[in-house]
Amino acid sequence: MTPISTLHDEFRGRLIDAGLLIPAGIPGLYARGAGFERVLDAVDGLIIREGADAGELTPGGSGYQLYRFPPVFPRDLYEKTDYIESFPDLTGVVNTFTGTSADHRALLADRAAERPWDHHLSPGDTVMVSSACHPLYGTLPNPLPEGGIAAEVNGYCFRHEPSADPMRMQSFRMHEYVRVGTPVEAAEFRTAWVDRAVRLLAGLGLEVEAVAANDPFFGRAGRLLANEQLANDLKTEIVVHVYGEDHPADAIASCNLAEDHFGRNFGLTLADGSVAHSSCVGFGLERITLALLGVHGLDPQQWPAEVRESLFP
Numbered sequence: 001m002t003p004i005s006t007l008h009d010e011f012r013g014r015l016i017d018a019g020l021l022i023p024a025g026i027p028g029l030y031a032r033g034a035g036f037e038r039v040l041d042a043v044d045g046l047i048i049r050e051g052a053d054a055g056e057l058t059p060g061g062s063g064y065q066l067y068r069f070p071p072v073f074p075r076d077l078y079e080k081t082d083y084i085e086s087f088p089d090l091t092g093v094v095n096t097f098t099g100t101s102a103d104h105r106a107l108l109a110d111r112a113a114e115r116p117w118d119h120h121l122s123p124g125d126t127v128m129v130s131s132a133c134h135p136l137y138g139t140l141p142n143p144l145p146e147g148g149i150a151a152e153v154n155g156y157c158f159r160h161e162p163s164a165d166p167m168r169m170q171s172f173r174m175h176e177y178v179r180v181g182t183p184v185e186a187a188e189f190r191t192a193w194v195d196r197a198v199r200l201l202a203g204l205g206l207e208v209e210a211v212a213a214n215d216p217f218f219g220r221a222g223r224l225l226a227n228e229q230l231a232n233d234l235k236t237e238i239v240v241h242v243y244g245e246d247h248p249a250d251a252i253a254s255c256n257l258a259e260d261h262f263g264r265n266f267g268l269t270l271a272d273g274s275v276a277h278s279s280c281v282g283f284g285l286e287r288i289t290l291a292l293l294g295v296h297g298l299d300p301q302q303w304p305a306e307v308r309e310s311l312f313p
Helices: 006-015 034-053 075-082 101-112 183-202 219-231 261-265 285-296 305-311
Strands: 021-023 030-032 065-067 072-074 093-095 120-126 151-157 173-180 207-213 233-240 250-259 277-284
Touching: 006 021, 006 285, 021 151, 030 034, 034 151, 034 173, 034 183, 034 285, 034 305, 072 075, 075 120, 075 261, 173 183, 183 207, 183 233, 183 250, 183 277, 250 261, 250 285, 261 277, 277 285
Parallel strands: 065 151
Antiparallel strands: 021 030, 072 120, 093 120, 151 173, 173 277, 207 233, 233 250, 250 277
């Protein structure tokens, strides 16, 4: 059996040789070529069309409120997500220079002497977006309107996870649909989107499977959280084998039930005063694109006709 690291290197090399990915200097960071972006935009368009068809899952069938956030958000809102408690190893905090002219001269002296200079910086008030929906909760009205809200969010995320595997990028895009409402509304939304996500991705010729999963929580306390997540069936991943059946499958989408976590942390209440519950479905745009390239080949013109018709109607 070919080692998985060899398969990572081979796939990465083929993507680079084809101009689909351009290495940006460190593991897991890439520029995207025109061919890659064309497929990714087509995948995103398909997800948008699916969201429009899923309007019945929104309050009163009114559709999703559209949000597009920058790749950073306020540190105080980040703190409320509790992400630092569970994933300190994935977090990215933006550091800035706030010193005096004398401090700047000291920084430049260290740089000129090829010494470390980053200790002259200090953490700023922004953090790299960890999940596309995280900036959303701090923008919602409180109390929420009758029936809660349904949101569509698309944006760049960052996770400090350097890897030679193209499926694990440090900077990537997620397209999410989020429901904030009663416990029943949040749970039913998540369940409905599991079926929709499987159908959508299977329609692209990918042999996907919905599996119970847990997040990669950090440390001993994280193992307890992971066990709780599995026991309560709070996370379902849609996975596909990009590197063959003999190797682990990769998640290309996930459907998550956060229960009242964000409602409590962000003080979100419903019209009756109860704490709001939330759920979301997230599609990894780069991962879906890479799965298509890995399964069907690097030339979309040679893909099965039904796949091309779904993506490029």
